[in-house]
Structure formats: C-alpha cells, structure tokens
Amino acid sequence: xxxxxxxxxxxxxxxxxxxxxxxxxxxxxxxxxxxxxxxxxxxxxxxxxxxxxxxxxxxxxxxxxxxxxxxxxxxxxxxxxxxxxxxxxxxxx
Amino acid sequence: xxxxxxxxxxxxxxxxxxxxxxxxxxxxxxxxxxxxxxxxxxxxxxxxxxxxxxxxxxxxxxxxxxxxxxxxxxxxxxxxxxxxxxxxxxxxxxxxxxxxxxxxxxxxxxxxxxxxxxxxxxxxxxxxxxxxxxxxxxxx
Numbered sequence: 564x565x566x567x568x569x570x571x572x573x574x575x576x577x578x579x580x581x582x583x584x585x586x587x588x589x590x591x592x593x594x595x596x597x598x599x600x601x602x603x604x605x606x607x608x609x610x611x612x613x614x615x616x617x618x619x620x621x622x623x624x625x626x627x628x629x630x631x632x633x634x635x636x637x638x639x640x641x642x643x644x645x646x647x648x649x650x651x652x653x654x655x656x
Numbered sequence: 657x658x659x660x661x662x663x664x665x666x667x668x669x670x671x672x673x674x675x676x677x678x679x680x681x682x683x684x685x686x687x688x689x690x691x692x693x694x695x696x697x698x699x700x701x702x703x704x705x706x707x708x709x710x711x712x713x714x715x716x717x718x719x720x721x722x723x724x725x726x727x728x729x730x731x732x733x734x735x736x737x738x739x740x741x742x743x744x745x746x747x748x749x750x751x752x753x754x755x756x757x758x759x760x761x762x763x764x765x766x767x768x769x770x771x772x773x774x775x776x777x778x779x780x781x782x783x784x785x786x787x788x789x790x791x792x793x794x795x796x
Contacts, residue, residue, distance in 0.1 A: 621690050624682060628699070631675055635706055638664065642709060646659070650793030653714030 565616065572612045579605045596640050603633030661710070668710035675703035683778055693774035697781025704786055713793055724786045731779025738772040 582605065585598040607626050614622035639649050683696030708716050742751040754768035 624690055627678060628682075628695070631678070631699070631702060634671070635702055635709070638706070638709055650708050650789070651712040652794065653712030 568612050568616050572609060572616070575605055575608045575612065579609070592644060593641075596637065596644070599640075600633060600637045603629060603636075606633075665710045668706050672703050672707055675699060675706065679703065683774070686774060687768065687770070693777030694781055697778040698785065700778075700782050701785040701789075704782075705789060708789065708793065713790065717790075724783045724790065726783075728780050728783030728787065731776045731781075731783060733776075734779065735773050735776030738769055738776065741769075 579602055582598045582602045586595050586602070589595040589598060607629055610622050610626050610629070614620070614626075643649050679696045679699035679702075682691035682699060683693060686692030686696070704716070704720070707719070739750045742753070743749060745751075745753075752769045752773075754766060754770075756764055756766050759765050
C-alpha cells in the first residue's frame with residue numbers, strides 16, 4: 564500500500580511542477596494567481612499523503628491552516644487586482 | 657462606480673467563526689499537540705484580517721473597539737505576572753505548577769500555569785499583528 568501512496572505523491576508533485584510552469588509563464592497576473600491558489604491545494608494533498616506515509620496524525624492541523632491561509636491570500640490578491648487597495652478606510656461619518 | 661461584494665461579505669461572516677474556533681482549538685491543544693499561543697494568535701489575526709478584507713477599517717474598529725497596543729501590554733503583563741508569581745511561593749523565577757481539579761462541567765482536569773503564559777503570548781501576537789496591519793492599512 565505504501566507504493567500506492569508514493570506514486571500518488573509523485574503525481575501530486577508533478578502537477579505542482581505544471582502549476583509552477585504556469586506561474587513562471589503565465590501571460591497575465593490572474594493566471595499566476597489561480598496557479599498559486601491551485602499550488603496551495605496541491606500542497607494540502609501532498610501534506611495529507613506525507614502524513615499517511617509517515618503514519619502520524621499531527622500534520623492534520625497544518626492542512627487546515629494552509630487551506631485558511633491560501634484562501635485569505637487569494638482573496639487579498641484578487642481584491643488588490645480589482646480595486647488597487649487591499650484594506651479600505653471606510654467612509655467618515 | 658460602487659462595487660457590490662455580497663458574496664465576499666457573506667462568506668467572510670461564516671468563515672470568520674470557523675477560523676476563530678480553529679484558532680481557539682489550536683491554542684488549547686498546544687500542550688499535547690502541535691500549536692500553542694503563537695499559531696493561535698496568528699490564526700485569530702487571520703480571521704480579523706479576513707473581516708478587514710471583506711468590510712472596511714472603520715467598520716472593524718466599531719465591531720472590535722479595542723486599542724490593540726493595550727492588548728499587547730495586557731499580554732506582556734500576563735506573561736510577566738505568571739513568571740513572577742512563582743517568587744511568592746519561594747521557588748525560582750519562571751517555575752510552573754500544575755494540579756488536578758474537579759470542575760463542574762469538565763470533570764477532572766489538569767490545569768497548568770503554562771496556560772496563563774501561553775495566553776499572554778496569544779494576546780501579544782494578536783495585539784502586535786493587528787496594530788501593524790491597521791496602521792499600514794490606515795495610511796493614504
């Protein structure tokens with residue numbers, strides 16, 4: 564069964580290399596942003612597979628943490644692309 | 657043109673509580689599992705940053721009316737007070753103590769004074785990170 568998980572890990576790393584090619588080559592900024600978001604998902608899968616291979620449950624917290632941080636990073640980058648500022652000041656009342 | 661981000665705001669309202677509960681979980685399990693005050697504080701900061709992204713700076717200052725530099729000071733005082741409190745019991749500085757208590761809802765619980773020090777670290781991390789983000793985001 565360990566060979567199966569190792570093959571899965573190699574496939575995940577290969578897809579991560581493909582996404583890295585898109586980050587390097589991507590013609591526009593949103594292409595690079597989507598590729599970085601997908602790299603976060605691939606990182607989550609890689610950590611889950613490594614956690615199975617090392618036979619420890621202590622990496623589960625890192626999976627949820629990377630998911631949250633990847634979401635916040637993607638939201639802030641897309642808000643920067645759309646509006647030009649990340650945190651708005653709000654109206655003076 | 658007035659933009660309308662109702663999806664981002666609704667998502668942020670739901671996801672904020674998930675991130676906040678996960679940060680509290682990671683803070684309390686720090687003694688037996690990976691985590692602790694630093695990661696818990698950074699995750700709470702991440703939850704507040706998500707609210708800052710979805711809404712604006714002034715709204716968040718109305719929702720959370722804290723002066724976060726004072727939160728940092730309270731955290732430092734808590735950590736220093738935990739470390740200095742051991743002097744009162746004639747043991748060296750920074751000696752921790754623990755005992756088993758029978759609480760009404762939780763049953764027999766092992767309480768440790770390292771928890772108080774950890775909550776000091778939590779408050780310092782939350783206070784300083786939110787102070788940095790608010791002071792950078794408030795500039796024009």
